[in-house]
Amino acid sequence: MEHVGVIAFDRQSDIAFLHLGRHVQASLERAACKMGLMDEEGALDSNVIIQLLSPLLRSFDAMLGLQQQYESLRTASGMEVCFSKEGDHVHLVLSVAGGESGPRPGVYLRLFNSLVRLHFGFCRHLLKPSSLAERNATWTQLVDELSMWMRLRERRQAFLVEAVEYLELNAYVRRSCAELVSLCVSWLRQKGDSGLAHVLLVVDTKPAVIYSNRGNSQLSAEEVLLVLCLLCVCVSPQETSSFSQDVSPMELRSDSDRFDSPDEAPLDTDSEYFSPRSTPFSTPRLSRARREAGSLRTLLHTADADESSLDPHEDAFRSTRDDDAAPVCFERRIFLRAPGGGLMPCLARFIQLVRGISLIAVVEHSRSDLATQWCTCFQQVEAVATGDDRVRRGKAMQASFRGLFSLGRMLGGGVERSLSPVATAWNGLLKSGFDEWLEGSDDSARVQNALDHLQQVLSRAAGHVLVSDSEAYASLQSDVFQAMRQRVQHSLHDVANFLFTKARRNVVITFYLRSFPSLLHFVYVDRHAHRLIAPDLASDGHVSATGVLKDKVWLQLAWAQRRVSAGHVQSCHWDGDYCYCHVLRFEDSGGNLLPAPGKMATKEEWPVGVVGSDFYRRVCHGTFPYAPAESVLCHELLCVFVGAVSLPYALEQTHRLATTLWESAAERELEQHVSLK
Numbered sequence: 001m002e003h004v005g006v007i008a009f010d011r012q013s014d015i016a017f018l019h020l021g022r023h024v025q026a027s028l029e030r031a032a033c034k035m036g037l038m039d040e041e042g043a044l045d046s047n048v049i050i051q052l053l054s055p056l057l058r059s060f061d062a063m064l065g066l067q068q069q070y071e072s073l074r075t076a077s078g079m080e081v082c083f084s085k086e087g088d089h090v091h092l093v094l095s096v097a098g099g100e101s102g103p104r105p106g107v108y109l110r111l112f113n114s115l116v117r118l119h120f121g122f123c124r125h126l127l128k129p130s131s132l133a134e135r136n137a138t139w140t141q142l143v144d145e146l147s148m149w150m151r152l153r154e155r156r157q158a159f160l161v162e163a164v165e166y167l168e169l170n171a172y173v174r175r176s177c178a179e180l181v182s183l184c185v186s187w188l189r190q191k192g193d194s195g196l197a198h199v200l201l202v203v204d205t206k207p208a209v210i211y212s213n214r215g216n217s218q219l220s221a222e223e224v225l226l227v228l229c230l231l232c233v234c235v236s237p238q239e240t241s242s243f244s245q246d247v248s249p250m251e252l253r254s255d256s257d258r259f260d261s262p263d264e265a266p267l268d269t270d271s272e273y274f275s276p277r278s279t280p281f282s283t284p285r286l287s288r289a290r291r292e293a294g295s296l297r298t299l300l301h302t303a304d305a306d307e308s309s310l311d312p313h314e315d316a317f318r319s320t321r322d323d324d325a326a327p328v329c330f331e332r333r334i335f336l337r338a339p340g341g342g343l344m345p346c347l348a349r350f351i352q353l354v355r356g357i358s359l360i361a362v363v364e365h366s367r368s369d370l371a372t373q374w375c376t377c378f379q380q381v382e383a384v385a386t387g388d389d390r391v392r393r394g395k396a397m398q399a400s401f402r403g404l405f406s407l408g409r410m411l412g413g414g415v416e417r418s419l420s421p422v423a424t425a426w427n428g429l430l431k432s433g434f435d436e437w438l439e440g441s442d443d444s445a446r447v448q449n450a451l452d453h454l455q456q457v458l459s460r461a462a463g464h465v466l467v468s469d470s471e472a473y474a475s476l477q478s479d480v481f482q483a484m485r486q487r488v489q490h491s492l493h494d495v496a497n498f499l500f501t502k503a504r505r506n507v508v509i510t511f512y513l514r515s516f517p518s519l520l521h522f523v524y525v526d527r528h529a530h531r532l533i534a535p536d537l538a539s540d541g542h543v544s545a546t547g548v549l550k551d552k553v554w555l556q557l558a559w560a561q562r563r564v565s566a567g568h569v570q571s572c573h574w575d576g577d578y579c580y581c582h583v584l585r586f587e588d589s590g591g592n593l594l595p596a597p598g599k600m601a602t603k604e605e606w607p608v609g610v611v612g613s614d615f616y617r618r619v620c621h622g623t624f625p626y627a628p629a630e631s632v633l634c635h636e637l638l639c640v641f642v643g644a645v646s647l648p649y650a651l652e653q654t655h656r657l658a659t660t661l662w663e664s665a666a667e668r669e670l671e672q673h674v675s676l677k
Helices: 022-035 046-065 105-120 132-155 157-161 171-190 221-235 288-300 318-322 368-386 390-411 413-418 420-431 434-438 444-467 478-493 496-504 545-565 615-623 647-676
Strands: 004-009 015-020 072-074 080-086 089-095 196-203 206-212 329-337 343-354 357-364 519-526 531-533 570-575 578-587 633-642
Touching (some): 004 022, 015 046, 015 132, 022 046, 046 080, 080 105, 105 132, 105 329, 132 157, 157 221, 171 357, 171 496, 206 221, 221 329, 221 343, 221 357, 343 478, 368 390, 368 444, 390 413, 390 434, 420 434, 434 444, 519 545, 545 570, 545 578, 545 633, 570 647, 578 647, 633 647
Antiparallel strands (some): 004 015, 072 080, 196 206, 196 357, 329 343, 343 357, 519 531, 519 633, 570 578
């Protein structure tokens, strides 16, 4: 992030968050010296930054008032600035020349908006705590999460295409994982975590099982990806995970999807073993002892172990015993979508069961009714202040505030006292002529100021009642999680090593070579469920066939996103020894293929992705404007072929593979739903 800077301004145009990369800081220092705002030997402080960027903020607010908001601009020196209005905050991302090889600044902006929403919800003032130590800790945490996400984008296809990659497990292992999650849920509820909303069993960065309480909304793909990023920051701050070194040992070819139990799968035979580095025409063979030693050394960091003494069932838990002094559980306050809309404050517990296998338990706020009502009031104040249809929105807001004050009186104590300034601000709004303004009065200045004040008071009161309440969640000591980890190790004992191998070889390309000759790699994304199916590309960083293919795939995925952003449904081209084909397929809810136009109704430079954006939903709505909402499903597929094939052949094979993957993905989703029902 040396070429990127992220700045957030509050309603007073004061800096609420600041992170400047080295090159961005140098560029701003040169501009400040040229304008006479600082000496060449001076230091760039917040006052200088505000003076430098205040013209940009004023022009942005002016265009926003004219409903002609611009999203980005580029200076003559090559600096690109992206803007976003988030409530009463304005977020800026600055990118200087030299960062073209990395993600576009719009990607940083979308990610920063999503992280702020995840951590602070509608309590955005908590982004800048009054204490300097707390402020540094908060800002450092956000910078670490931004950096971790960008590192994951470079190593994991799921984070690059912004879709969730689930472990493809057979029925036996899936049932064992579900029983393990059920055991953990029972243990945590027994110890006082009665408000469990979601539990995720994660291997590497791939969810194996996701449990959601019936009364809660299912986690969206955006929330799952963000929570996985937090897991990597908490459990492994120096690495993305225990697999992050991307070492490529000779490993077992995984054919487990064809068998109902590990006992039926040929895990211990010496038949066929494929290396990620090897081509389909070169298949090195290893002895069983050498395979187990190499795999365990990579996955469990046992590089100094004696190969002859390795026991795969014993070494799977060696790292856990060695890390007994390390924290067992990490906690983060987050906001997730509530069932009835809005945001719900929650507590996420990240529990490391075995190095590489973690459990994420999300506990909702004990006063969920109050939190939901509070969030509804805040959203309706924003809607009345910025939207149309004042009468309908105003009446709905009045009803919501009456319900909030009624809940406060019912709960009493500290909640009722915290609502006292909110009630004062509400009465001030009514006295400012709010009812007359709803009917069409032109005296909007007083009402707008009263609405802004009410919104600010409501946010600050929520910070005390909902976010900083220490009694909202059960207080569990580390020995509780240590005991739970020891209790579930017996359940993990039978499947841990299989999960390790499966996490690295989730989908194998050799399985598709007979039906699709000349296919080297594919990336399939169900853009309705935001689910990824793709062979793993593990690279050790050295020059190898897998490393070259990984670099090609990353470049072509960026090329495909630019083509989609420009509105192209399918694209094919040759590049050296490779042929690339990218298609978007649209279907109705019954699975019938819809005829796509030659070019989609998109807007240039739209951010492609699901994190902080509804790009594919807008594409479906813009391309099929008369279709009912959520009735058009989008599927995306990028295929890499050897360069000797023709473009018509590559396009025909890509569409045939898309149909095959769609059918297999639907079957897996149905099986997973039935097993967890």
